[in-house]
Amino acid sequence: MDILRLVLLFVHLLGFAALLGGLLIQAREPEKKVTWLMRDGSGLALVAGLALVGVLEAGDADVNHMKIGIKLLLALVATALVMANLRKPKISNGLYGVILLATVAAMGVAVFMSSPHTF
Numbered sequence: 001m002d003i004l005r006l007v008l009l010f011v012h013l014l015g016f017a018a019l020l021g022g023l024l025i026q027a028r029e030p031e032k033k034v035t036w037l038m039r040d041g042s043g044l045a046l047v048a049g050l051a052l053v054g055v056l057e058a059g060d061a062d063v064n065h066m067k068i069g070i071k072l073l074l075a076l077v078a079t080a081l082v083m084a085n086l087r088k089p090k091i092s093n094g095l096y097g098v099i100l101l102a103t104v105a106a107m108g109v110a111v112f113m114s115s116p117h118t119f
Contacts, residue, residue, distance in 0.1 A: 001059050004055055005056065005059070005061075008052040008055060012045055012049050014041075015041050015046070015048055016041065016045045016103065016106070016107060017041070018040060018044065018045075019038055019041030019078065020104070021037060021041070022037030022041055023038060023099060023103060025037075033089060033091055034086050034088070038082050039082055039083065042075070042082045042103075043079060045106075046076070046079050049071065050072075067109060070106075070109050070113070071106050071109050074102045075102075075106055077098075078099050081095065081102075082099060
């Protein structure tokens with residue numbers, strides 16, 4: 001079970017890295033758009049995160065439900081905004097900022113709400 005948890009955590013982190021990378025690649029561009037990297041990254045992070053919580057709940061780990069709820073909300077916001085604007089030729093700088101903020105906030109919650117007994 002521990003290997004599955006570690007693999008899911010790795011995939012979850014890869015998803016966030018892809019989403020953040022897709023956002024940061026366009027940081028200096030005057031016109032921003034939702035890319036395949038953002039789409040795949042947000043979906044991967046969300047699905048792997050949900051699977052990771054399932055594995056943790058099935059095991060003996062003490063799960064921080066507040067942390068999971070906040071991260072789920074932020075991941076759903078980022079993923080919904082990415083998917084809703086996938087086919088648009090460009091997105092506003094404000095929308096870009098909201099997606100970036102939700103992504104970085106989810107990463108911050110993961111780091112700063114950690115305890116030795118949670119992932």
